[in-house]
Amino acid sequence: MLDMKKETVAQALLGHLKDEFEKAQEVYENSRGASQEADMAQEGKYDTRAIEAGYLAGALKKRVDELEIDVKMIEELIEELPQGKKVQIGSLVELKFNNQTRHYFITPTAGGTMLNVDGNGLLVISVFSPIGNEVLDLEAGDIFDVETGDITREYEVISVN
Incomplete structure (x- = not known):
């Protein structure tokens, strides 16, 4: 992470x-x-x-x-930012898709906001988005699928903070 x-x-x-x-x-x-x-x-x-x-x-x-x-x-x-190993609202999550690793901040609002923090880019995603909904309660090493139209994308949780 x-x-x-x-x-x-x-x-x-x-x-x-x-x-x-x-x-x-x-x-x-x-x-x-x-x-x-x-x-x-x-x-x-x-x-x-x-x-x-x-x-x-x-x-x-x-x-x-x-x-x-x-x-x-x-x-x-x-x-009340969460602590623990499971993805919750307020978690920083590193996800891998197609051999690319990206960083996300899970929130109840402001989904789609791009932030640059300390020179690192990350995307804020809402728990109401497809990825945000599917990643909740998962831990590092877990794999999940997101269906978008005709395409199913497989993501891997690399880390949770």
Whole structure:
């Protein structure tokens, strides 16, 4: 396993999510403000600028709310990172597929996030993803399959931290 600590990875993920949250919050506030400006007033029955700006602001608000929940979930995870040899939420896992070894951080949220921690890349995967779901409760040396469409991929758990 890499010389990487899951506490460091979890803090890096939390920092990433907080940055995303702050940016999304700023974009939402700007969008909401723009949708309420006087120059957005309807100039004819086919002028839908204000309506479209309102829809955009609503979608951005939803993203802000989702990121806020993600931040809280990772903060809770950091308080109780798991210990042990079995893969759990909060585990750093090294998996081998097609003679390539990759590193993953298992979480309840933020799946698909790529992190660079101490010069090492890793992928955050959610327990709701195919790999995240199948790897739970496995130990180093275990092999598992993931079906994606017509293809079945075989993975080997190299290490769990």
